[in-house]
Amino acid sequence: MAADPMSEPEVLFEVRGTLGVITLNRPRAVNALTAGMATAMLETLVAWAVDPAVSQVLVRGAGERGLCAGGDIVAIYRDVTAGGTATEDFWATEYRLNSLVNAYSKPYIAYMDGLVLGGGVGVSAHGSHRLVTTRTRSGMPETTIGFVPDVGGTYLLSRAPGQSGTHAALTGEHLGAAEVLYLGLADHLIDFQRAEELFAALEETPVDEALRSYILPTPASDLESWRNWMDAAYASSKVEDIVAALQALADKGNEEAGKSVETLGRKSPTALKLTLASLRRAKELGTLEETLEQEYRVGLRILESHDFPEGIRAQVIDKDYSPAWNPAKLEEVDTAILESSFASLGDRELKLDPRALSDVVE
Template sequence: MSEPEVLFAVRGTLGVITLNRPRAVNALTATMATAMLETLLRWATDPAVHQVLVRGSGERGLCAGGDIVAIYRDITSGGQETEEFWSTEYSLNSLIQSYPKPYIAYMDGLVLGGGVGISAHGSHRLVTTRTRSGMPETTIGFVPDVGGTYLLSRSPGESGTHAALTGEHLGAAEVLYLGLADHLIDFARAEELFVALETAPVDDILPGFILPVPASNLESWRAWLDDAYAHSSVEEIMADLNALAAAGNDEARAAVATLGKKSPSALKLTLASLRRAKNLTDLKEVLKQEYRVGLRALESSDFPEGIRAQVIDKDYAPMWNPATLQAVDMELLEASFASLGNRELKLNPRALSGAVE
């Protein structure tokens, strides 16, 4: 028999969640999200569990995101399973942010997309020198979700806009600067930390494991990033980046090349989502917005085409429709934010009284 996709254990007073799909870099499935939600709800009121640790099995990372191969297969048959998966996953993201006990996320290796959702909303978020994290959704014709637009819209200046639009994989210094994590630790001492957490509160022992924060490129680029990405349209952003590139800014030139490969519709939807998310009051409201946008994306052509190009056929040559920023239907884009009626996201439907609300 194969092992479960996610493992749960209580060691001393520590609840340990181990994502257990190492060959898929622990990509999150609906089964895993449901199991995590149910277990966290139970542990929230269990006096034997004082704090929770989430980690990934294997050496490649905590979680490379949602299982987009499963999403691709579901899109071709109507998307019903993905709608249910996201409802559970977003409830899990919301629960993590409001969890009544310390929630310690070990963000080693790859932590992308859905992996950010199960880590960056926690109370204690730990990265290592091996961390490569980010929200790469524009690469597959999608928009940052799992609260990604909430987090990146609140990053310093326009650094989060740059990270969301380019979808780049970022190291520990950038992840810390963006506000997606709290502390850098040595991965070689991780097991020592985990053992200590079994009997001692995280705030008592964590200071002995924290490393100095390295310099951030995003912070050093802050002046031109803030100017270039402050606009309300992707066309204006691209114009500023092109001007910077022409003046010799190599980082701006790289950003232009990166953005030129992304879905034009996804870029515009991402920017609109970030701007709206910044003005929403809390994570729950942003998750509801992301759910609306996500379900509309299931009906688009770019989302399945992006997955096909990246992970199905792996030709890395998506045929975006429309193919240019100018051709994006702005009325259709605005409609992505409209109410879903009776399909609106209902967060934490099985939440225990007082545990999360």
């Protein structure tokens, strides 16, 4: 269905003082990211990078529900089930945007209030100044829909303390500010009730100076307190071993390990195995760009799979929350399919050159 030409734009851009403000503007969809939004952000950020009138950039979401609940998976579902190629093009643009945010030479301030999931992490957690609030619920929930963390998520989570990132990626849990800060996905906690006051200050004041009176103490993290048993349980490169280790802990009375076993039991077995393999490989890659290229390979292979559209159907389309995963058990996942998911795409490879991107951001 064509967009209403009279409707408000899906993303808004304005310059207030010397602050470039990007507002994701689909509040009814918790600002889910579309291809058009990614393209507009990429083009505007490139222009602002060389605009002397813009000294720093703020990214925020319209409404009270969150910065961005992820990519528009309904649009992806329609494209996949119709046999289209729009999703491939969308991801190529989105990943270039993620790389640009990471390389941006001007302060890039992400206000990570409310829901910040999947693609929302991609437009925020690669920034230079990442702000969470007590209302933040963030994470990479892709295994729930038969997919794998992308937008650089495997790069970030593979570098989190110990095995905390492995836990976050496999379980896909929505995490509060304390856990997001501990994982390294954000920098500071601020009071959402003072956010507008901070934004006004940013119009004329450099972010490092403006932030000083708004930063709150870092709260204690459950993930940090669970490090000892979590590092041991998630150390393996086989999901079956991880589940067995968690179950052994649960049998000894570890309630959190037991919850993790139950959570993993609801996820796509194929997605769990691809996620773990992606994390382990990402940890050995040197740059975000290399990881995004890997995520693109894996993502395009998953587009051809059964579980991804089935996961979206169950969670978002029919909302029966009962996906029929195929295969249904971890031990039934074909190792050859896992390995082939990381193979070169040939002419379809996504080639991100950080040096080329830096030409427009220096």
